[in-house]
Amino acid sequence: MLALLQLLFVTGSLAAPLDKRSGQLMGTLGGKKKLTFDRNGNFKVVSFSDMHFGERWGDGTWASWGPSNDAATQNVHATVLDQEKPNYVVFNGDMMTGENVFADNATGYLDQCYKPTVDRNIPFSSTHGNHDNANNINHNEEIEYEQAHYGHLSYTRSDVGPKPYGNGNYWVPVYAKEGDWKPALIMWFFDSRSFVSGTGDGPGPVPDAANYYWVDEHTVPAYIQQQALLMDIIWGGVPPSLVFVHIPFQRSDDLYQLPTQGDHDDEPDPSTQGYLNNTYTGLDNPTFQQILKLSGSNNNVLAITSGHDHGESWCARSKASNGITLCFDGHSGYGGYVTTHSQVRNGRVFNLNLKDLQQRYPSVETWNSYENKTINDKVTLNNQYLAQYN
Ligand SMILES: *[C@@H]1O[C@H](CO)[C@@H](O)[C@H](O)[C@H]1NC(C)=O
Numbered sequence: 235m236l237a238l239l240q241l242l243f244v245t246g247s248l249a250a251p252l253d254k255r256s257g258q259l260m261g262t263l264g265g266k267k268k269l270t271f272d273r274n275g276n277f278k279v280v281s282f283s284d285m286h287f288g289e290r291w292g293d294g295t296w297a298s299w300g301p302s303n304d305a306a307t308q309n310v311h312a313t314v315l316d317q318e319k320p321n322y323v324v325f326n327g328d329m330m331t332g333e334n335v336f337a338d339n340a341t342g343y344l345d346q347c348y349k350p351t352v353d354r355n356i357p358f359s360s361t362h363g364n365h366d367n368a369n370n371i372n373h374n375e376e377i378e379y380e381q382a383h384y385g386h387l388s389y390t391r392s393d394v395g396p397k398p399y400g401n402g403n404y405w406v407p408v409y410a411k412e413g414d415w416k417p418a419l420i421m422w423f424f425d426s427r428s429f430v431s432g433t434g435d436g437p438g439p440v441p442d443a444a445n446y447y448w449v450d451e452h453t454v455p456a457y458i459q460q461q462a463l464l465m466d467i468i469w470g471g472v473p474p475s476l477v478f479v480h481i482p483f484q485r486s487d488d489l490y491q492l493p494t495q496g497d498h499d500d501e502p503d504p505s506t507q508g509y510l511n512n513t514y515t516g517l518d519n520p521t522f523q524q525i526l527k528l529s530g531s532n533n534n535v536l537a538i539t540s541g542h543d544h545g546e547s548w549c550a551r552s553k554a555s556n557g558i559t560l561c562f563d564g565h566s567g568y569g570g571y572v573t574t575h576s577q578v579r580n581g582r583v584f585n586l587n588l589k590d591l592q593q594r595y596p597s598v599e600t601w602n603s604y605e606n607k608t609i610n611d612k613v614t615l616n617n618q619y620l621a622q623y624n
């Protein structure tokens with residue numbers, strides 16, 4: 235069985251499901267270039283959230299601030315990319331303000347959003363936000379456009395999840411070196427879906443009563459469990475992991491008060507996953523529980539990072555999150571709302587190093603990288619981070 239799986243894995247011909255429990259290991263199909271750590275054993279990721287391209291007045295007229303905000307957002311990305319020189323970029327949702335864009339050219343805002351990254355030839359992928367599911371655009375349209383136009387650089391997939399509003403669930407492996415067959419790092423990407431349009435005047439893809447929705451509880455937990463089982467069989471375990479999802483898990487409501495570095499200007503409660511009619515339903519918990527299993531007893535999940543709450547840019551963990559670190563990316567766009575004490579735009583950096591990942595308790599350095607050409611809030615995430623609350 236093991237040899238057979240290895241053979242199938244290596245040849246990439248994982249056709250039919252192998253048995254009820256296994257299915258196929260995703261993430262290595264599609265003939266993409268293998269992502270690898272650099273010669274010094276480093277792999278740096280920048281996560282950009284909440285770009286909100288394509289804004290205009292509510293009455294449908296265009297205003298000069300829309301296009302000028304969009305140019306300023308490109309400038310933020312260019313500045314951070316030149317400062318950090320990352321190996322990978324994540325667009326962690328709300329690429330555009332879908333309520334404002336026109337259906338016939340909405341995807342043009344993806345071109346604008348990805349341009350600084352594409353110009354620098356940096357591989358990337360996306361999660362999708364509540365504003366990417368709106369009147370004139372949905373997650374599936376964005377995924378298909380990205381795959382069709384940026385397939386040489388984009389690793390975005392759609393492995394499971396309800397189409398067209400919640401199917402951006404997938405993972406991407408990163409190898410220590412080209413010849414390896416077991417990855418050193420897995421990046422997981424989940425789709426936290428959305429309300430309809432932010433206007434509450436439906437009809438739309440999800441009930442009007444849903445505030446912010448959650449990762450689909452019917453397909454995603456089973457997917458994580460199945461993929462982890464296959465990783466276990468084939469690789470002898472799940473590699474250290476980073477998780478990206480636009481809307482934060484509800485447990486971040488309980489971490490906001492902790493004394494952590496970064497902006498605390500936009501308390502997540504109740505704009506986190508799982509709220510219906512302003513009441514927490516617990517429906518983001520099935521996915522969270524599977525992530526907890528991935529993390530196991532050695533804090534194998536380094537962090538789950540989110541956007542959505544523009545004035546938040548901290549990382550924290552406590553008993554309330556079962557020791558999993560939840561981070562916020564801050565705000566990288568000139569579109570979208572701005573809070574008083576969080577005006578300087580930024581991306582969140584994860585600086586991964588092979589030696590740090592190979593420890594019994596893996597760790598990663600993370601910080602905020604700002605448009606004013608400074609970095610701040612540098613912390614090391616591992617089982618010792620905020621140990622007093624865990
Ligand atoms: C989409 O079309 C509108 C109306 O013609 C135009 O003002 C806007 O610039 C276009 N957006 C893009 C991204 O092409």
Ligand SMILES: *[C@@H]1O[C@H](CO)[C@@H](O)[C@H](O)[C@H]1NC(C)=O
Pocket residue numbers: 443510511
């Ligand atoms: C949410 O609230 C609205 C208005 O009070 C009500 O009509 C609707 O049934 C509620 N939906 C859910 C799922 O509780």
Ligand SMILES: *[C@@H]1O[C@H](CO)[C@@H](O)[C@H](O)[C@H]1NC(C)=O
Pocket residue numbers: 578604606608610
């Ligand atoms: C840049 O912005 C950050 C975040 O607001 C701030 O902490 C820092 O002091 C600023 N640095 C400069 C040189 O303006």
